[in-house]
Amino acid sequence: MSHGKQFTLFTHSQTPNGTKVAIVLNILGLSYEPRYLNWQAGEIKGPEHTKYNPNGRIPTLIDHKNNDFVVWESDAILLYLVVRYDTxxxxxxxxxxxxxxxxxxxxxxxxxxxxxxxxxxxxASYHPEKIPSAIERYRKEVRRILGVLESVLDKQDWLVGGKMTVADLSFVTWNNNVGRFFEDGDFDFEKEFSKTNKWHKKMIALDGVKAAYRAMAEQANIAAKAE
Incomplete structure (x- = not known):
């Protein structure tokens, strides 16, 4: 494994959790080499990954400037990065x-x-059969989670400390996909959760966020051409 950059990030081209780690690395100006694992080929559960992450999920981060220290679970990674490097x-x-x-x-x-x-x-999209009760349950939970955020962001611009923090950024990537969980016309992010939508838009306009999404899209195109 090359150590030309400080970190190696095991991720996938279409993962909210891997992308949010890339976002924080970008915003902190930390250099990393992404290792895009092939889901269909079993690389995420393969030995070259599970020797670092026994759970066989992504993302996994290796810090080569800290004795190849390994962290997995996306929010544990985010916390590690800000505690150690956001001085x-x-x-x-x-x-x-x-x-x-x-x-x-x-x-x-x-x-x-x-x-x-x-x-x-x-x-909504991947289960081999449509189960209306399950679809309804999780759509209700999506709205409930957004409602919790809305109740706080109705009173303040950011979650903690009066400024954007890693706490806010941790929500970006899943919120960016939220419309895909509903049928067309069944969900209006801006109308239903206006303060949360405004907060979200401020973050997706950041250069570090845009760069993470560009990299993910480029890798997805490479993967599609290779199929």
């Missing part, structure tokens, strides 16, 4: 109370948004 608190916070609030939101994203949005996507 100027560009997207992190300084006080113990604020740090606890950041961790709180990362836990909410990992236990709430990620799983429920993922299941909404699965039952």
């Amino acid at each position: 100027e608190h560009k997207i992190f916070v300084a006080t113990p109370d604020e740090r606890a609030s950041v961790v709180q939101w990362l836990f909410f994203q990992a236990s709430g948004q990620g799983p429920y949005f993922g299941q909404a996507a699965w039952f």
